[in-house]
Amino acid sequence: MPVARNVRSWQRSAAVCSALLAVGALSLPAAQSAAARPYEPPPAQPATTPPAVPPAALGSLPTPGTTAGPESLPQLLTQLQTLYQQSEAATESYNQAKVTADQQRAKARSLDGQLAEARAKVAAGKDQVGLLARQLYRTGGLSPYMAMLGGESPQDFFGTLHLAQHTVETQQAAVDSLTAEEDRLAGLNAQAQKALDAAQTAQNTQAAKKTEIETNLRQVEALLAGLSGVQISELEALEEQGADKAQQEFMHSTPLGGDAAVRAPSAKGDAAIAYAFAQLGKPYVWGAVGPGSFDCSGLTSQAWAHAGVPIPRTAEEQWAKLPRVPLSLLRPGDLVIYFPKATHVALYIGNGLVVQAPHTGSYVKISQIGANPVLGAVRPDMGAQPLAHYEPRKVPATRAPATAKAGKGTRTPEAKAPAAHKK
CATH class of the missing domain: 3.90.1720.10 (endopeptidase domain like (from Nostoc punctiforme))
Incomplete structure (x- = not known):
């Protein structure tokens, strides 16, 4: 009999080792290693300089230090308006890229908090699985088939079977929870990478559009450098004539209502x-x-x-x-x-x-x-009712800041708000 009991003890130990190996394998799904890697943003791509205005378009225009004749002013105005429009289009693209980059960086920061929480849950899950494995080893846990072979009565067999089933269910729930958290961790990590990639792409677009804007503005300065104050005034008058004509055509073709x-x-x-x-x-x-x-x-x-x-x-x-x-x-x-x-x-x-x-x-x-x-x-407030009693605000007189014609964009004193009006 002592020899038989020693054999059963050895069989129990072998079963415990097998159970520990199985639990250890379940507690380390392959997704874990990918999820735990920290994100490294891709290297920034160099901003590409957009093509400048074709030289042929500038060939007949005054070069810096020369004087524009009356016959070249309409062409100069057309070229300036083209550069202004190109600059504004680039500015709007720059603004949108900035908005996108800010939004994606904010999203990545939010995901960082979720990642920290998910990592903590994964660590806790691993601890729980490890604890169950150690308890199994200490209590000499074994499969119901080994228990049936070593039991001395049917009651021993069914009692051991119940405990074994409970242990397996607990272990499986812990492993399932750990696997789910690791899947979530991998998903959050992928989302964070995608957000940071989008932010980097938008940042590259910003840099490219900034270069385009600055290139256009340098050309504007070069075109204006050779003009005298009188010629700039003539250019402005020509622009106003064009605006008046465009307004007449617009109001004639597109009525705004009676x-x-x-x-x-x-x-x-x-x-x-x-x-x-x-x-x-x-x-x-x-x-x-x-x-x-x-x-x-x-x-x-x-x-x-x-x-x-x-x-x-x-x-x-x-x-x-x-x-x-x-x-x-x-x-x-x-x-x-x-x-x-x-x-x-x-x-x-x-x-x-x-x-x-x-x-x-x-x-x-x-x-x-x-x-x-x-x-x-x-209409930003579609559905809002118009004021029942409305008197249009008096349009305040506005004087152009001294730096506007030079295109420097420096700060000027703030205009006063118009006086209150009746409604």
Whole structure:
């Protein structure tokens, strides 16, 4: 008999070792090693310099230090307007890239917190599985078949069977929980990597668009360098003539409705107009959202934000995500979107006029709605009722800052807000 009992003891030990090996294998799924690797962002790609304006387009224009003749001013104006539009399109792309990069970095930071929590749960799960394995070893756990061979009565067999089943269920639940947490950890890690990759891509786009903007602005400065003050005044007069003609054609072909001159904004639309009026005279600076300077969508997004209605940052996103309205129903406070790719935006104030930050070298001003090609209009507060009793705000007189013509974009004194009006 002693020999038989020693054999049974040896069999129990062998069963315990087999169980420990099985638990150890289950507690280390293959996904764990991939999930635990820290993320390393890909190397930044060098920003590519966009193609400059073709030399042929600049061949007949004045070079720095020379004087432009009257016959070249229309061509010079066309070239300047092309550069301004290209710069503004690049600015809006830069702004959107910045928004995307900021959003993706914020998402990655949020995922970092979830990753830390998931790692803690995985560590706790491994501890639990290890504890069960050690308890199994200490108690001499064995399979029900080994227990049946070594038991002395049916009661021993069924009691041992019940305990074994309970132990297996507990072990399996612990291993299943650990596996699920490790899968979650791997998924979160992949999401964090994707967010950081997107942020890096957007950051590269920012750098490329910054280069494009600066290249265009250097060409603007070069084109203006050879002009005298008289010629710049003539150029501005020529631009105003073109804007007047475009406005006449727009108003003739696109009626704004019979009551366009007296149509009322909503309360928040009126607040957006008040904010825009307070910015008149401040310089255009690409990428700026105030308070000392603005670009086109920086002005409109801030005007509506101060009215209590957050809207997208860029003209393209404002066009894509805000409710559209027909021009025949345009009311003060609506946003007018320009150019085929929605690269410019202005705030409508009524009677065929808008407040806008036009382009580099200019400033926040009142302009005619049709001065640029209109794409359409959007309403940030669709469904809001117009004011029942509305008297249009008096448009404040605005003087161009001294630095605007030079295109330096320096800070100027803030314009005073218009006086309160009756409603």
